[in-house]
Amino acid sequence: MGCFFSKRRKAEKESRPENEEEQPKQYSWDQREKVDPKDYMFSGLKDETVGRLPGKVAGQQFLIQDCENCNIYIFDHSATITIDDCTNCIIFLGPVKGSVFFRNCRDCKCTLACQQFRVRDCRKLEVFLCCATQPIIESSTNIKFACFQWYYPELAFQFKDAGLSIFNNTWSNIHDFTPVSGELNWSLLPEDAAVQDYVPVPTTEELKAVRVSTEANRSIVPISRGQRQKSSDESCLVVLFAGDYTIANARKLIDEMVGKGFFLVQTKEVSMKAEDAQRVFQEKAPDFLPLLNKGPVIALEFNGDGAVEACQLIVNETFNGTKMFVSESKETASGDVDNFYNFADIQMGI
DSSP, X not given: OOOHHHHHHHHHHHHSOTTOOOOOOOOGGGSSOOOOGGGGEEESOBSOEEEEOTTSSTTOOEEEESOBSOEEEEOSOBSOEEEESOBSOEXXXXXXXXXXXXXXXXXXEEEEEEEEEEEESOEEEEEEEEEXXXXXXXXXXXXXXXXXXXXXXXXXXXXXXXXXXXXXXXXXXXXXXXXXXXXXXXXXXXXXXXHHHXXXXXXXXXXXXXXXXOOGGGOSSOOOOTTSXXXXXXXXXXXXXXXXXXXXXXXXXXHHHHHTTOEEEEEEEEOOOHHHHHHHHGGGHHHHGGGGGGSOEEEEEEESTTHHHHHHHHHHHHSTTSOEEEOOOHHHHHHHHHHHHHHHHHHHTO
């Protein structure tokens, strides 16, 4: 007794003209676009300016190795990027979903955004960084950091494609796996360091097509002070809840506060549960519990004498009708900041 499918295949074969050859079967994986590793690599270059335009990497892995005196710009999101044995290079990397790993590099200036950042066996790197987790250096010296500062029209969408939040940036919270007693293998660049002086906008005709701005007030990632010494004992915590205009409202509030002379210390985007809200918002928690189901919250810490009063005034005048948590007083603000960021760091494994 034969199988129905075997009979059907036999009938199909007998009905085919004698001169017609049987075509090989086509499977979905056969129809995928072939990836040439050479399209995702810069290797052995010297004294060149090279790059990839938006849409040309599209989430693939990328490798940069054995380059000298080169300007390299990756204007797209990628999976992971490894930079090996590069000397005296300028490097820009668009959002990286996974890790960026520098090995055996020296005298390089970089701007990049990633989930994980690692440096091993390197010396004299200057990095404008956005990193969702704690940056790590190992067996390296003279590594200097500043906050990511860059803009081009496609960059916000690339952050989303890479699964990164512009508000989760631990750029200054460095962990040194190999500390040396009495020495510091890393430091922060001067607060007034301008990214354009380290990683200039490309000048080749092809790469000039990307409309880059290095102006601080246009940076996709909010420029924060991180772990620099605070200028005042007074900080203020603001928490914005998920909605259609949350990111725009956060940016507007940052612009207003910075414009009045206050400093943005740190930012965070994280999901909260009811028990988290009880710990952070305490007696005000019931007012905010219904808002937690809408999505992650965005938290901002501002610093400067009078920060609490100024923040309350701006929120009431500019965002009237939008529910936000704002520290009530100078006396409670410090506890608000500590409670929120301790919870957020634990949840994010920092």
